[in-house]
Amino acid sequence: MERILFGDNQFFGVNHVSDEKSRAQMMKFKEDKTILRTIDIAREEGVNTFMCTTHDRIGNICDLIRQEPEKYKGFNIYPCMPYAHKYANAVTELGIVGTLKQYVPGNFFGSLFKGGMAFVSKDYMAMMELLIDAEMKMFKGINVPVIFIQNVLTDLIMGLGMKDVLKEYHEYIIKKHNAEPAYITMNMPMLLDMLESVGIKNPIICSSINIDGFRMSGGKELYEHTLKTREVRGIAMQVLSGGATPVKQALQYVCGLPKVESILFGASSRGNIHETVSLIRQFDAEKK
Amino acid sequence: MVRVALIGAGKMGISHLAILGAHPDVKVVGVADTSKIVTDVLEKYSSFECFSDYKKMLEKTKPEAVFVAAPTKYHGTIVKELLEKGIHVFVEKPFCLNVNEGAELVQLAKLKGVVNQVGYHNKFIGTFEEAKRLMNSFALGDIQHFVGEAYGPVVVRKKQETWRSKPEEGGGCLLDYASHVIDLVNYIVAPINKVHGALLKSIYSGNVEDAVYALVETNNKLSGVLSVNWSDETYRKMSTTVTVIGDKGKLIVDATEMKIYFKEDKCPPPYTKGWNVKHINDFAEEVAFYLRGEEYSAQIDYFIKAIEGKVPNNKNTFETAWQTDSVIEKIKNNKN
């Protein structure tokens, strides 16, 4: 994985500390081209990996990228799935069964239903696999070396104690998509325990890691201890914890942590992108 | 360990279940849902014992506390049964569809001395808490007016019907969205006890309202406006805001930000004259397990702590949720 990953929250008005900013961002990134231009700015700064949701508009961005294979040679996308809003909205409207019928491709579901519900129950994993394949379609022809499960789903599965689902996901991503399975979570130490319990070693885990201890469930000390003593390929996100601490101090903190292989950040202006990237490179250089 | 069961594992219930499953002081003893696909998946991949009939579950698992997240029309009946058995109850909002039934349950809960809480999670959000604290200290002086608003993209085109589109089952923007705003105004400003007029507008829904606009008054005679619309797709998700203006300043608070303006230097520290902006990360308290916002974990933790006797049972009680139900009823009765 690259040291610095570029994220997509800013493009879709996902802002955890200000509804007002999030609206302003939605206005700014109304056009797909504006999004791609910002990705290009990050590439100019040497950041060649874009980590993103499977939002419909990312599909449009992928189309644009495919049109210029030369320009985007060596460019990577790390998808994070599912785009939960899509399914949550569908469940409100269509119910669980209706949603599955709508999104599970082909007539897989139709034929199973003829046999009644009992028959369906055996194939939830096959259904999950079809849903993953469906979400992966938009990335066809693009380098996708790592695939994430979104934190809402990872943490839901974890809270429900569904270890085997994580294991099946893990194996499927390797086998079918020839990529590294990875996890976003708000509960990193707890997730690591669960993954290890089903035999998954040294997993890629992306979680909030910041000097303020913001959204680090179980506490900052526990996270630091986990990074220091255990096998994990960490990705730090929300490193600026939404702007509570000066950028420099915040980045110095994450750059100094062991096992944080990559740092994920999002920004919408050239100035902010440049500042973040240069500071990370500077602190990394000082370490050596 | 508190022995907890869940009734209704739909969108809200499954979220409660995951948080309960990860809670160190909780043992989930059973999950009841009438949907086969829900219990099937849970039985197959989780270790929870599942039931299609909640009565059977209660009999067999003998929980000390139960979370009720079945559709709203069932709240009254289920909660009553639980109270009669002396079980602590956490029920989703809105509390009851019928105010008389709700009043009876408030009394019954008192009589039985059980812990009772309703899922108005906004009260566990740091920005709203801080707003409440400032209002309690009369930081804004004499209040002149308030506005409670919520907007979001629930129904943005004509949709297939579900229980959400049936008024008699607890559907509609008033029960779903406006209830949160009313409850928050009751908490931060003062309990609303009069409705001077209300508009309930259908935009895309056939049988229920998609927007609620109302002119209201609190029990200490403050005037305010409620403006709620769940058919506004310019919002990515539900956004709830309370604005209060007084003779010493003005407050605008939502789940992510609290902005407060003071006219004079004399204001509660650390605030200063002019605008002050605070963000959720200035207030958010760490939770042991995070699923979808600190508040969802915090409200469950509070309920469990109340059962353990570590905190008083005074947040989101049946009584305050019933007050919210009463305002809902008044809005219905005063619609133009």
Ligand SMILES: NC(=O)c1ccc[n+]([C@@H]2O[C@H](COP(=O)([O-])OP(=O)(O)OC[C@H]3O[C@@H](n4cnc5c(N)ncnc54)[C@H](O)[C@@H]3O)[C@@H](O)[C@H]2O)c1
């Ligand atoms: N706090 C909030 O912001 C919030 C958000 C959403 C929903 N809610 C409330 O939560 C409750 C449930 O809403 P939802 O969105 O999860 O609905 P839902 O339809 O997704 O889930 C309801 C679940 O209850 C099950 N059920 C129905 N009748 C039952 C019965 N008799 N016994 C056991 N299970 C039964 C259904 O099969 C379904 O799985 C409602 O009262 C709603 O107002 C609150």
